[in-house]
Amino acid sequence: MKIIIVLIFTAISFLANCQSKPTVPNLPKINKSETKTKSSSSSVSVQNSDSSYSFKATFDSDKNDKVKRMLMDHLDEKYLIAKGEVLIWKKMDADEIVYSVTFKNGSLRMHVDKELSSGNAVREFEKLGNKLRETISND
Numbered sequence: 001m002k003i004i005i006v007l008i009f010t011a012i013s014f015l016a017n018c019q020s021k022p023t024v025p026n027l028p029k030i031n032k033s034e035t036k037t038k039s040s041s042s043s044v045s046v047q048n049s050d051s052s053y054s055f056k057a058t059f060d061s062d063k064n065d066k067v068k069r070m071l072m073d074h075l076d077e078k079y080l081i082a083k084g085e086v087l088i089w090k091k092m093d094a095d096e097i098v099y100s101v102t103f104k105n106g107s108l109r110m111h112v113d114k115e116l117s118s119g120n121a122v123r124e125f126e127k128l129g130n131k132l133r134e135t136i137s138n139d
Contacts, residue, residue: 041058041059041060042057042058042059042060042063042136042137043056043057043058043059044056044057044132044133044136044137045057046129046133048126049114050114051113051114051115052111052112052113052114053110053111053112053114053122053125053126053129054109054110054111054112055108055109055110055111055125055129055132055133056108056109056110057107057108057109057132057133057136058106058107058108059106059107059108059136060106061105061106063135063136064105064106066135067103067108067132067135067136068087068103070128070131070132070135071087071089071101071103071108071128074124074128075089075101076089076091079091085104085105086102086103086104087101087102087103087104088100088101088102088103089101093116096113096116097111097113097116098112098113098116098117098121099111099112099113099117099121099125108132110125110128110129112125
């Protein structure tokens, strides 16, 4: 009989402990003026056909310096026209545009005419476009 009473008492004690609420530690209060949320948006569009290669991108202004540096490193300075904050590289062959690149704050456009460009030049623009896409999308 004592064993039955001990078992019943143990079972009741066990069930009573299972019903108690767990203790939750107090979380520190966050001052809303200290929290900063950063939202970013970027868009990259690439069109690669038999006759042309086009790259269009919009991005946050904090990426301007990286994108500008990449363009300055990869494009020939003799085709550069600076109009204030806008940088334009334009290579002409007679009256036709071989390639044009326009960079302004948060925006980039590149267009290459494959029929007027050498295969090596086209491949270099495609590589540059891939590097720019990674830089714009990942940072």
